[in-house]
Amino acid sequence: MDHSAEFPINSLVFLTNRVGRLLAHEIRHRTAVDQWGVSPQHMGILVDLWMKEGVRQQDLAISNIKDKGTIARALQVLEEANILVRVPDQEDRRNKLIYLTHRGRALREKLMPEAQETVKEATAGIAEQDLATCQRVLWQIYQNFTNT
Incomplete structure (x- = not known):
């Protein structure tokens, strides 16, 4: 068939x-992300925090398209690896705000250059205009589902 x-x-x-x-x-x-105590599943959380710290746990769940329990477990692992800390929100004690530690911020300098080089190699031979179109279309699809 x-x-x-x-x-x-x-x-x-x-x-x-x-x-x-x-x-x-x-x-x-x-x-070699594993040697830093980070799994590939944690990268989305780190990227979000490298862009903006002090976000709520539920915002990370939404951004990473993960349920609250999965994010809570990931944050626990990252906290135990001294990559981030969870701080009670002064405005609403039920919420925890997530911040990177010095080690978590330093990981950006270790991981991002290799990640960027990988993407550069993956997109070699593709016209910039085509890449821009692809990114624009994927972003629109993402927005259609996340309403952002």
Whole structure:
């Protein structure tokens, strides 16, 4: 039975999933992220915190498209590795605000150059205009689902 119509290998879902996984695998390999006490699943949290600290745990869950329990466990691991701290929100004690430690901030300088080089190699030979179009389209898809 021919399943090509049901499971097109060049579909948006298949390609975005596979490309994302391939990039994550290559970045994990090149950065040796595991040696820093960080798993690939933690990278989204770190990137969010490198952009803005003092965010709520639930904001990280939304941004990383993870449930609250998964984020709570990830934050516990990162806190135990001295990468971040959770501080009670002075305005609402039920919330915890997440901040990077010195070690967490330093990881950016160790991990980002290799990650950026990986992306540069992955996009070699692709016209800047095509990359800009791809990023714009993916961003719109993301916004369609996150309403941001």
